[in-house]
Amino acid sequence: MSFPVQPAGQQTVRQHNLALVLAELRRSPGSRAHLAQRTGLTKATVASLVDSLVAQGILDEAEPASSGPGRPARALALDPSGPIGLGIEINVDYLAAGVVDLTGRLRGHRHLPADNRSWPVAKIYAEAVAMAQELLADIGQPLLGVGVAVPAAVNGAGEVVRAPNLPRLAGQRPAEQLAAALSVDDVLVENEANLGALARLWAAPAAGRDFVYVSGEIGVGAGVVVDGRLFRGVHGFAGELGHVVIERNGPPCGCGGRGCLEQYAGQDVLVRTAGQPDLAGLEAAVHRADRRALHAVEQAGAALGVGLSSLLNVLDLPMVVLGGLYSRLFEAITPALTSELSTRVLSSRQASGQVRRSSLGIDAAVRGAAGLIVDRALTEPDRLLAAAAPIDRVSASSGS
Amino acid sequence: MSFPVQPAGQQTVRQHNLALVLAELRRSPGSRAHLAQRTGLTKATVASLVDSLVAQGILDEAEPASSGPGRPARALALDPSGPIGLGIEINVDYLAAGVVDLTGRLRGHRHLPADNRSWPVAKIYAEAVAMAQELLADIGQPLLGVGVAVPAAVNGAGEVVRAPNLPRLAGQRPAEQLAAALSVDDVLVENEANLGALARLWAAPAAGRDFVYVSGEIGVGAGVVVDGRLFRGVHGFAGELGHVVIERNGPPCGCGGRGCLEQYAGQDVLVRTAGQPDLAGLEAAVHRADRRALHAVEQAGAALGVGLSSLLNVLDLPMVVLGGLYSRLFEAITPALTSELSTRVLSSRQASGQVRRSSLGIDAAVRGAAGLIVDRALTEPDRLLAAAAPIDRVSASSGS
Numbered sequence: 070m071s072f073p074v075q076p077a078g079q080q081t082v083r084q085h086n087l088a089l090v091l092a093e094l095r096r097s098p099g100s101r102a103h104l105a106q107r108t109g110l111t112k113a114t115v116a117s118l119v120d121s122l123v124a125q126g127i128l129d130e131a132e133p134a135s136s137g138p139g140r141p142a143r144a145l146a147l148d149p150s151g152p153i154g155l156g157i158e159i160n161v162d163y164l165a166a167g168v169v170d171l172t173g174r175l176r177g178h179r180h181l182p183a184d185n186r187s188w189p190v191a192k193i194y195a196e197a198v199a200m201a202q203e204l205l206a207d208i209g210q211p212l213l214g215v216g217v218a219v220p221a222a223v224n225g226a227g228e229v230v231r232a233p234n235l236p237r238l239a240g241q242r243p244a245e246q247l248a249a250a251l252s253v254d255d256v257l258v259e260n261e262a263n264l265g266a267l268a269r270l271w272a273a274p275a276a277g278r279d280f281v282y283v284s285g286e287i288g289v290g291a292g293v294v295v296d297g298r299l300f301r302g303v304h305g306f307a308g309e310l311g312h313v314v315i316e317r318n319g320p321p322c323g324c325g326g327r328g329c330l331e332q333y334a335g336q337d338v339l340v341r342t343a344g345q346p347d348l349a350g351l352e353a354a355v356h357r358a359d360r361r362a363l364h365a366v367e368q369a370g371a372a373l374g375v376g377l378s379s380l381l382n383v384l385d386l387p388m389v390v391l392g393g394l395y396s397r398l399f400e401a402i403t404p405a406l407t408s409e410l411s412t413r414v415l416s417s418r419q420a421s422g423q424v425r426r427s428s429l430g431i432d433a434a435v436r437g438a439a440g441l442i443v444d445r446a447l448t449e450p451d452r453l454l455a456a457a458a459p460i461d462r463v464s465a466s467s468g469s
Numbered sequence: 470m471s472f473p474v475q476p477a478g479q480q481t482v483r484q485h486n487l488a489l490v491l492a493e494l495r496r497s498p499g500s501r502a503h504l505a506q507r508t509g510l511t512k513a514t515v516a517s518l519v520d521s522l523v524a525q526g527i528l529d530e531a532e533p534a535s536s537g538p539g540r541p542a543r544a545l546a547l548d549p550s551g552p553i554g555l556g557i558e559i560n561v562d563y564l565a566a567g568v569v570d571l572t573g574r575l576r577g578h579r580h581l582p583a584d585n586r587s588w589p590v591a592k593i594y595a596e597a598v599a600m601a602q603e604l605l606a607d608i609g610q611p612l613l614g615v616g617v618a619v620p621a622a623v624n625g626a627g628e629v630v631r632a633p634n635l636p637r638l639a640g641q642r643p644a645e646q647l648a649a650a651l652s653v654d655d656v657l658v659e660n661e662a663n664l665g666a667l668a669r670l671w672a673a674p675a676a677g678r679d680f681v682y683v684s685g686e687i688g689v690g691a692g693v694v695v696d697g698r699l700f701r702g703v704h705g706f707a708g709e710l711g712h713v714v715i716e717r718n719g720p721p722c723g724c725g726g727r728g729c730l731e732q733y734a735g736q737d738v739l740v741r742t743a744g745q746p747d748l749a750g751l752e753a754a755v756h757r758a759d760r761r762a763l764h765a766v767e768q769a770g771a772a773l774g775v776g777l778s779s780l781l782n783v784l785d786l787p788m789v790v791l792g793g794l795y796s797r798l799f800e801a802i803t804p805a806l807t808s809e810l811s812t813r814v815l816s817s818r819q820a821s822g823q824v825r826r827s828s829l830g831i832d833a834a835v836r837g838a839a840g841l842i843v844d845r846a847l848t849e850p851d852r853l854l855a856a857a858a859p860i861d862r863v864s865a866s867s868g869s
Contacts, residue, residue, distance in 0.1 A: 222815060222816070231815055279703050291783075293783075301785070302784055302785020302786065302816075303679045303785050303786060303787050304785055304787075304816050305785070306782075306785040306815055306816045307783065307784055307785040308783065308785075309782035309783065309785075309815050310782075310783070312778075312779075312782045312813065312815055313779040313782060313783065314714065314715065314775050314776075314778060314779050314813070315714065315717055316716050316717055316718075317715055317716055317772075317775045318716075324813070324815060325812055325813070326778070326812055326813035329813075372717075375714050375717045376714075378712075378714060378726070379712075379713040379714050379779050379780075379783075380779075380783050382706075382709035382710075382712045382713060383691075383693075383707065383708060383709065383710070383713065383779075383780050383783050383784065384702060384707055384783065384784075385701070385702020385703050385704055385705070385706040385707040385708075385709075386702065386703060387703050387704075412725055412726055413712065413714070413724070413725070413726035413729075415622060415631055415706055415709050415712055415724060416622070416702075416704050416706045
C-alpha cells in the first residue's frame with residue numbers, strides 16, 4: 070500500500086493509536102465511547118481511526134441492540150470477513166493448512182497424509198501450495214501472510230538448521246519457496262511445538278500464561294510459554310523435550326545421543342511397541358483395551374513423565390498441556406505420567422501442578438502459524454492496512 | 470531517613486533521576502558534563518543530584534587529571550567507602566560472609582566450616598551473625614542490608630520451602646531471624662546457585678548475558694541467566710539441575726526421585742567414590758593423578774554433561790559457567806563433560822557452546838548475596854539515601 074505523504078511523526082503516532090484500538094478490540098468488542106475511555110484517546114481520534122478501519126473491512130459494526138433509553142451505541146468488533154492469516158504445516162507424515170481470521174477463529178483446515186521422508190522437497194512444497202491455494206480460494210478474503218510450521222529447529226533467519234526426523238528439510242529456507250509460489254511477501258517459519266504453544270495461549274488465555282505445551286508427533290517437542298510469551302532460547306532452539314535424557318545409556322537417537330525421550334515416547338516407537346501398524350490402529354487398540362497397546366502407552370507415559378520432570382525442575386512451570394498424539398491418548402497416558410511428576414518434580418508439593426489436554430487437536434500448529442501472522446498484523450497495523458481493501462486516500466489520511 | 474515534606478511527584482522524579490545518574494556511574498566514572506550528556510538531564514539537575522550524593526558519601530570526586538587545556542573536569546565515581554551490602558551464606562557444611570561496596574568490589578570475606586546438618590538452627594544463625602558482625606566491625610561503613618544465600622528453594626515470601634540437603638532449614642524464614650539479630654530492616658533470601666549466577670553476571674558482564682551457572686556443593690544447583698536477568702521460574706524454583714534425571718532407575722535421591730544428577734556428581738558421592746575423606750583430600754588426590762580419584766571425577770563429569778545436555782536442550786543457552794567444586798576440579802572434570810555436550814546438545818553444531826570456569830571461587834554466593842543488596846540500592850536510590858550519612862536537609866531537597 071502507499072500512504073499519502075505526511076510527516077513521519079504523524080504516521081508513527083497514527084500507527085501507534087491504531088495498534089491501541091486494535092488491542093482493545095481483541096480483548097472485547099466495544100463502542101467508540103468505550104474505546105476512547107479504554108485507550109485514553111480522544112473521541113475524535115477514535116472516530117477517525119475506527120471509520121477508516123470499518124471502511125477497509127477490518128472492523129465490523131454491529132446493529133445496535135435495542136435496550137434501554139437513549140441512542141444505543143454500536144458495538145465495534147474485528148471483522149471475521151477481513152484479512153486472514155494462512156498457516157501451513159510440513160510435518161514428517163502429513164501436510165496441513167489452515168486459515169485464521171482477525172477474530173482468531175479457524176476458518177478452514179486441510180490435512181493430507183504425506184510421505185515427506187521420501188518425497189523430494191520440491192514435491193512437498195508443491196503439495197503444500199496446492200492445498201493452501203484451494204483453501205484460500207474457498208475462503209476468498211485478503212491474505213496477510215503465511216506462517217509455516219516445521220518439526221525442526223529454525224534459526225533467526227528462517228533457515229531450518231536441524232530436522233532429525235525430516236532430514237531433507239535441513240538447510241532449507243521454506244519462506245523463500247512458499248513466498249514465490251503463493252505470491253506473498255510475508256512468510257514466517259517456526260518450530261511446530263512453539264506454534265502449538267502459541268495457539269494454546271491464544272485459544273485459552275485465561276487458563277494460564279506459564280506452561281509447557283507438549284507436541285507428540287514422530288518427534289517430541291515442547292513450546293515453552295513464560296509470562297504469556299514464547300521462550301525461544303538464544304538461537305530459537307529451546308524446548309527440545311524430545312532430546313531430554315531418560316537413560317544415559319539407552320537406545321541411540323537420530324540426534325546422535327542415546328536414551329533421549331523421543332526413543333521412548335515418540336510416535337514411531339510407541340506404535341511399534343504396541344504392535345500396531347499406525348496411530349489410528351494404536352488408538353483403536355487402546356479403545357478396545359488391548360493389553361499390549363495399553364502397556365506401550367503406559368510405558369511412554371512414564372518416560373514422558375521422567376522427561377517432563379527434568380524440564381519442570383529446570384523451568385519451574387505450573388502447567389503441562391498435552392498436544393498431538395498425547396492429547397489423543399490422554400486418558401491412557403496420563404496416570405503413569407502424573408505419577409512420575411508427583412515423585413520427581415520438586416515444586417509439585419508446593420505448587421498445584423496440572424496436566425491438561427489440549428483441545429486444539431491436530432490443527433494446533435497451523436492455528437499457531439496462521440495466528441502468528443494475524444497477531445503480528447494487529448500489533449503492527451501497517452501490515453494489516455497493506456492487506457486490507459483499498460479505500461479513498463483522503464479518508465485514510467484524516468485524523469491521527 | 471526522613472525526607473523534607475514535598476509533593477510526591479517531585480520526589481518520584483528526583484528518585485528516577487538519581488537512579489539514572491547512578492546507573493551511568495555504574496557503567497563508568499564521568500564528569501558532571503558527561504553525566505548530563507549521557508542521561509539527557511540538564512547540567513543544573515545533574516549538579517544538584519551529584520552534590521548531594523557527594524555530600525552523603527555515595528559518590529567520590531577524584532582530583533582532576535592535569536591534561537590538556539582549559540579547566541579539567543573532575544571525574545565522579547561510586548564511593549568505595551560509602552554504604553555496603555552484606556552477604557551471608559548458610560550452606561550444608563560451611564558458613565560464609567562477605568561485604569560488597571558500591572563499586573561492586575568484595576571488601577572482605579569470612580569462611581567457616583560448619584556442621585549445619587547437625588547444628589540446631591539457632592546455633593547456625595548465631596554463628597553466622599557473629600561472623601558477620603566481626604566483618605562489619607572491621608569495615609565500619611554504613612550497612613544497606615543483608616542478602617542470604619541458602620542451598621534451598623525459596624518462595625516469593627522468603628520462606629525456605631525445600632532444602633533436601635539441609636532439611637532443618639525447611640520452613641524457616643531466615644530473613645526474620647537475621648534482621649532482628651543484625652538490627653537491619655532489609656534482608657533478602659535467595660537460592661545460592663541463583664546468587665552465584667548473579668555474581669558471575671556482575672563480575673563479567675561482557676562475557677555474556679545468557680548462561681547457566683552451575684554450583685557444585687553437597688547439592689548441585691544452577692542459576693539461569695537469560696538476557697542479563699535471573700530466570701527464577703514461576704515459584705522461584707527454576708534451575709534445579711541436581712534433580713535432572715540421568716538414569717530413571719538410578720540410585721534413590723533425597724528428593725524422593727531416582728537417578729537424579731546429584732546422586733552422580735554431588736560432592737558427597739564424588740568424594741566417597743574417589744575413596745577420599747573430604748573435598749581437600751579429593752583435590753590433592755587429583756593433583757597427584759591418583760587413578761581412583763581421576764576416574765571418579767571423570768564419571769561425575771560425564772554425568773554432569775548428561776544433565777547439562779538436558780538442561781541446554783530445554784533452555785538453548787550458549788554458555789556454561791562451572792562454579793563451586795567443579796571450578797576447583799575444572800581441568801579434570803571438563804573433558805568428559807564437554808564430550809557429552811558435543812554429542813547430545815542439539816545446538817552444539819550450530820552454536821559455539823562454551824564451558825568456562827568461574828573465577829569467583831568459593832565466595833560466589835556471598836558476592837551475589839551482598840551484590841543483590843547493592844544492586845537494589847542503586848536502582849532504588851531511596852534505599853541508598855536512607856543508609857547514607859545524614860546531611861543538611863536543605864541541600865537534600867534542592868533541585869529535582
